[in-house]
Amino acid sequence: MTETLLETAAQAQERDRYTIEQEGIPSPVLMETAARALCSLLESRLVAGSRILILCGPGSNGQDGLAMHRILQEHGWDTAAYCPPGQSLQRRILENRGIPVLTSLTQICALAESLGPDDWIVDAMFGSGLSRPLEGTWHTLTEAANGSAARILAVDVPSGMDGETGPLPGAVIQADLTACIGTRKLGTVLPAALPLTGEVTTLDIGLGNPNTPRTVFELTASKARTCLPVRPLLSWKGTFGKVLMAGGSRRMHGAIEMSARACFHAGPGLLTVAVPEILQPAMRCVLPEAMLLDLPGDPDCISEEAVPAILHAARDMNVVSAGNGMGRQEGTRTLVQDLLQKTDVTLVLDADALSVLDPHWLHRPGGQTILTPHPGEFSRITGWSVSDITANPVKAAQEFTRAYPDTVLVLKGAITCVSEHGQVWVLARPNSSLAKGGSGDMLCGIITGLAASQNPLEAALCGVWAHNQAPLCSKKDPAAFGPQDLVDALSDVWKSLRESRDL
Template structure:
């Protein structure tokens, strides 16, 4: 699923109307039909439709027309008057009037009382007030209308975006509809990805309204939401003649005294995701503990430089950082790996922490690098506040990836994966997975897929998808899902995704 800003959507609409000669009223009609499809008409029978004079209002008038034809009870309101009404909106407004539908004007507080009464007695409120083009704060009568809708509706469906939501940033522009469902068109709006917007959008459905693929390709800027079909198409089917050497040598550099769990989980993440041969390099004081826990992985010590250097040379992927501690030894190890490795490196946890004020280390890399920070780690290495990053996750991740020529996987709800050009948003995972070790598991999975021959950015988003997919599946029967549960389930989830038609 592709992601778009309001500017991109405007360019797409303008091109369709002005260059392809697709009448705007046709796109509006297609949009209205898709809204009707999602109104659960077997369940809801009476509707209050709230419109304005823009194209979003035109969608609302068209929806009202179809509901009237379907013999549903409707009450229609126009907020702010019809002066300078958009052309396509006016067409649908006039059709509705000629059909004998009364359209109530909302221009003062007495009118708002009528709107409140209508909302209270109807099954559903349809929000067709503002669309994707809104960029200013909502004030006056519009502010009051939105509050009345939120306070009195039994169920709200927003057309394209909830009125009052900045569709680019996800910020509330003064006041905003709190929808139960949002029926959006053609492309997923960028603002929907920000933290907290789910409380405003409700369930999001993106519908095709007949815009040609060539037009979308012309203006789209390589930002996607990954889905199961995309992952299934990329997962390699194993050849029956293949052997362990075909699925990569993965080196995990992790762990320290008191942090054996991080090393164990990361290593097991690589094993359970299908890597051919996995070796853990850890401090000597915890090596015996971890050696006794592993059945499929080999172990070597930080102190054995010859074995470590040999493992680095032979590896197809290296994961470094989990549980190592934010200290000089970790910095030294990371520097050594970056300077000497010719295979992709996945840096997590303390491997990221030691990069604070030392990002220039990445300039010496001889191979591709993936970093997997959470918000706090991203704040440390960028110098930006956590709140700022939360509000600008895509932009911050893309800029940092581009400046340092790396892949950034910014963890959290709707994980961002980007190389600075292409950006992928992961759609899986939920709060049942909010526990220690999850990031270590994901790092091992990414290293495993890189070792098996996937490009680093693909390995990152495939691993993120499967990681979250497994967590979602397990959470159906579990209150909380821990990293150990994910480790057990990884091979089953991969097989499930591969075999699902």
């Protein structure tokens, strides 16, 4: 499949240059194509009597806006456009056709204030190449647009937003709809940008492909579908792999129970759970399908005495997970280090396993490791600040997996980044249903179950998508949706992926 790219402003400009200089498509042709695509999108949202105010900047975005002004007037809509004085191709066309352009800031602000909820403002002031805060006239126009009752369509990115790093300080357009030209811009998926972009769509205007490497992609249903394990008709339990999950303690019994349930519903053939003696009766009730591994030592937690038994069992497994509800005692540290340094099985480390992890252990003699940290856990592992990680998780994920090439990173947060070898897939679909204790344990379980019969990157991508989409299958309000409900919804997610349909 073709990946859904997320590009920086520089990469988008390179694509434009390639299309114009190497493929020979003139810039005015691309501009006209973009303007007509934008008009078609906007007209699908207009109602009879809608008015449109187009705010045009001095660059190519502004030229797209002026072309929209002409096309929409030709289609019979009531439009007005602002553009600072100056000569350009689109301005000359408007003059030749007798279509006026307003230059009075006072007049434009009054017009914006008069618009209602059926009207639209088109933000064509600045595109993804903006690198400094809006000032003067542009700051005033942005405040006027944001204060209007009209809805706002942003062209490429909302003005006031850097196409790579997200919102700049100061005023930023608060769009209801953002139409990215050619490809979605990386800055629009960062956490600070999501409340400002509204609905995001991408318009294909026929830009070429410069064939230079791209490393950041959007995680979509199509991508998740390609990562879902195939379930052949002629198969048996060994076809779908064997899983060992180690975790749990007297105080935190629920984490491993939830994670194991999620794992089982992700489809592995055989599941073995290694929990302290005190949790075994509950685990038999919660998940009778799982086998239990007897552990010596402390009956309340996984102690150092239990580590050899877990390592021995790990030899016959396709994937081993550790950390959920395990606690941070010395046994946890010993187990994590020995799994990383003495086995070549695929590992999934979450929760307490991440709290004791020394990143030097990730340079393994064999096998891959999937890490599933939230920003706080990732900060402890890397030494980077939580604020830096959350401001640009894409950059953080890239840098980490370039340094640790045997690792697949699932960096959780408002957006989730899945990364391997410096490539990053971004899921920018915040879901408040998942903002609860236990949701991360469920994600670990889903990924572990998928990794039993799929490579680690594909398991992480498919698992992250399924975890995010499961609440959409529920009729429960986000406040009432809990991790246990997620397991019940997984079947609908798997079916939707196999049947190539949206939830």
